[in-house]
Amino acid sequence: MADSSDAPRQQPAPASGASHSPRPRRAVWVWLIAVVAAGAAAWFVYQRYAPPPAPAAATPPAGKAGPGGLKGGGGPTPVVAATARKGDVDIYINGLGTVTPLRTVTVRSRVEGQLMRVHFQEGQVVKQGQLLAEIDSRPFDVQLKQADGQLVRDQALLANARLDLERYRTLLTQDSIAKQQVDSQESLVRQYEGVVRSDQSQVESARLQLTYARITAPISGRTGLRLVDPGNIVRGGDATGIVVITQITPIAVLFTVPQDALPEVIKRMQSGDMLPVEAWDREQKARLASGRLTAVDNLVDTATGTVKLKASFANDDSALFPNQFVNVRMKLDTAVGQTIIPSAAIQRGGQGMFVYVVRDDDTVTARAVKLGPIDGQRVAIAAGIKPGERVVVDGIDRLREGARVEVTKRPEFKPSVDGSSGTRKGKGKGKGKGQPRAEGQEGKAAPAAEGGDAKAAGAEATKKGGRRRDPDAAEANSGSPAPTPDSAGEATEGARKGKGRRRSAEGQDGKARPADGAESPGDTTRQAPQ
Numbered sequence: 001m002a003d004s005s006d007a008p009r010q011q012p013a014p015a016s017g018a019s020h021s022p023r024p025r026r027a028v029w030v031w032l033i034a035v036v037a038a039g040a041a042a043w044f045v046y047q048r049y050a051p052p053p054a055p056a057a058a059t060p061p062a063g064k065a066g067p068g069g070l071k072g073g074g075g076p077t078p079v080v081a082a083t084a085r086k087g088d089v090d091i092y093i094n095g096l097g098t099v100t101p102l103r104t105v106t107v108r109s110r111v112e113g114q115l116m117r118v119h120f121q122e123g124q125v126v127k128q129g130q131l132l133a134e135i136d137s138r139p140f141d142v143q144l145k146q147a148d149g150q151l152v153r154d155q156a157l158l159a160n161a162r163l164d165l166e167r168y169r170t171l172l173t174q175d176s177i178a179k180q181q182v183d184s185q186e187s188l189v190r191q192y193e194g195v196v197r198s199d200q201s202q203v204e205s206a207r208l209q210l211t212y213a214r215i216t217a218p219i220s221g222r223t224g225l226r227l228v229d230p231g232n233i234v235r236g237g238d239a240t241g242i243v244v245i246t247q248i249t250p251i252a253v254l255f256t257v258p259q260d261a262l263p264e265v266i267k268r269m270q271s272g273d274m275l276p277v278e279a280w281d282r283e284q285k286a287r288l289a290s291g292r293l294t295a296v297d298n299l300v301d302t303a304t305g306t307v308k309l310k311a312s313f314a315n316d317d318s319a320l321f322p323n324q325f326v327n328v329r330m331k332l333d334t335a336v337g338q339t340i341i342p343s344a345a346i347q348r349g350g351q352g353m354f355v356y357v358v359r360d361d362d363t364v365t366a367r368a369v370k371l372g373p374i375d376g377q378r379v380a381i382a383a384g385i386k387p388g389e390r391v392v393v394d395g396i397d398r399l400r401e402g403a404r405v406e407v408t409k410r411p412e413f414k415p416s417v418d419g420s421s422g423t424r425k426g427k428g429k430g431k432g433k434g435q436p437r438a439e440g441q442e443g444k445a446a447p448a449a450e451g452g453d454a455k456a457a458g459a460e461a462t463k464k465g466g467r468r469r470d471p472d473a474a475e476a477n478s479g480s481p482a483p484t485p486d487s488a489g490e491a492t493e494g495a496r497k498g499k500g501r502r503r504s505a506e507g508q509d510g511k512a513r514p515a516d517g518a519e520s521p522g523d524t525t526r527q528a529p530q
Helices: 002-006 016-020 022-049 138-173 179-212 259-270 451-464 471-478 486-498
Strands: 077-083 085-101 104-107 113-118 131-135 214-216 221-223 243-246 251-258 276-280 287-301 306-313 325-342 347-349 352-358 364-368 370-375 378-383 390-394 405-407
Touching: 085 306, 085 370, 085 378, 138 179, 179 214, 251 259, 251 287, 251 325, 259 287, 259 306, 259 325, 276 306, 306 325, 325 370, 325 390
Parallel strands: 077 405
Antiparallel strands: 077 390, 085 251, 085 325, 104 243, 113 131, 131 214, 221 243, 251 306, 276 287, 276 325, 287 306, 325 378, 347 352, 352 364, 352 390, 370 378
């Protein structure tokens, strides 16, 4: 018992949260105060520097048309409609084509020699037979003279042999010589005749080589870039040649069409019809040339299921360029007496193609249609629409079955008199014409406050202003004193004493602009304070 009473008693451990509870509470309060202060600062900055709100547009009453033609109060939906009509539709086959020249020739030298002169410009259109280049012709002149000399020599030998043959024949009649000698002379004459003919061919060959020294255009067309410069040695075996000539008038276009359209094309060609073909640019916005179909390939490409066709174009205006990519439209036939509507009216649904038809009571109904030939923005309707019925072409996304509509016209953009997009221009300079002017901008003084706020307004204008100008100097330049109220004078005096001088703005007409607050968005003139 004594041991147990003398043992020290253990004190209970304090709670873990008791010693740390003041610090988290203090941190929470610090963060709350910081957030509130930041919010107050942001609100103050926004209220002080935010631009004035634009005046709200008047809301149209129920049932009256508002801006953009929309109805208020659940009125009919405005749509644009077109009337189906009867007409003819051209049936076209579209394809992708490449402009291909009828002939392309690489001009090469046919003899070896030094290129002396070039007589064409790069990109020049040349005619067949036109002189293009010249090769040094002196070696060929020498060869021609040698051939001529050899020919004259052999011709003299032939003439002498013929004279000897005549003598031998006379002696043979007198039985003075043997017949064998006459026969040998006749053989010698024939040998000389052969030699003379060989010499004549050598002369013609030398003359031909001399002709080849002048290189002429083999075809008419456009020359490309020069491939060799004067002074180089050219040979007949050179791979590059001198220049490449491409025929551009007429020119051809190779294009492909689906094999399903081939029977109709063959039928029209066998009947002697000339199928017209049009070449359009890459974006299909401009027609480049018009021609006719000239040939059909003899096999179908099994990889693509298409067949190649060839069309010829006059290309007098050089609108088509070799290897140019074009879109091809070939007119196959014309469907007569079709019901035609704009392609914008066609909609695709779960049951197929349909259109919204406007009934006589200004309600719409969805009607399934069967399409016929398509010609650009026009579509022929085989079944479902009759001529004279109205179909919706714009505003379809807001329609439902039986919805009431109001047929309107498409809005037209009318530019303003000064050529702008319709925004009224103000009289001030710089950016923001026709917009409300904010405080402290260049060219305008800060608005003067009344009563006790005058000094604060002057200090604010001094802070926000750009370059400082003396009001006296502004008055001297403008020629007339700036009208400033008394409160504005106090603000100016306070600004001079405390934080500098504020700037006085002037209008474009040379008069000082009064500080009378921000102007309205639609009003570009100001009135001086009374």
